Amino acid sequence: MTSRRRMEDSEHWRAVGRIKAGQSITDVVLFFAVHHFVISRLWKQFQTTQTVVQRPVARHPSVTTPAEDRYIAIVDKRNHRATSTRVTSMVTASSVRQYLQLL
Numbered sequence: 001m002t003s004r005r006r007m008e009d010s011e012h013w014r015a016v017g018r019i020k021a022g023q024s025i026t027d028v029v030l031f032f033a034v035h036h037f038v039i040s041r042l043w044k045q046f047q048t049t050q051t052v053v054q055r056p057v058a059r060h061p062s063v064t065t066p067a068e069d070r071y072i073a074i075v076d077k078r079n080h081r082a083t084s085t086r087v088t089s090m091v092t093a094s095s096v097r098q099y100l101q102l103l
Contacts, residue, residue: 007034012042012052019043068095 007015011032018028025043029036046052064072068091075094076087 005034007032007038007042009053012054015039015042016046016052 015028015032018031019025019039023031025036025039028039032039042052071094072087072091075090076082079087079090082090
């Protein structure tokens with residue numbers, strides 16, 4: 001199984017510099033030990049935008065807190081045969097009980 005490796009921004013610029021200096025995409029791929037598609041896409045991006053810096057990808061905000069995520073994992077491990085719908089109802093019921101105890 002091959003391991004995945006993310007190229008740093010500085011490596012992006014170095015890869016483009018090597019291609020501009022006359023090296024083939026195949027040589028650059030071998031040098032950086034990444035897939036051919038990565039360097040090819042990087043070179044196309046540079047040709048169209050004159051930059052290789054990746055813009056941050058917008059993510060959906062997390063609905064649950066890290067503490068709730070841990071609790072969901074615990075409930076799931078305790079009831080490993082339960083469906084996701086059942087785990088959701090157990091977590092929701094537990095959350096409602098805890099909220100009512102605070103009042």
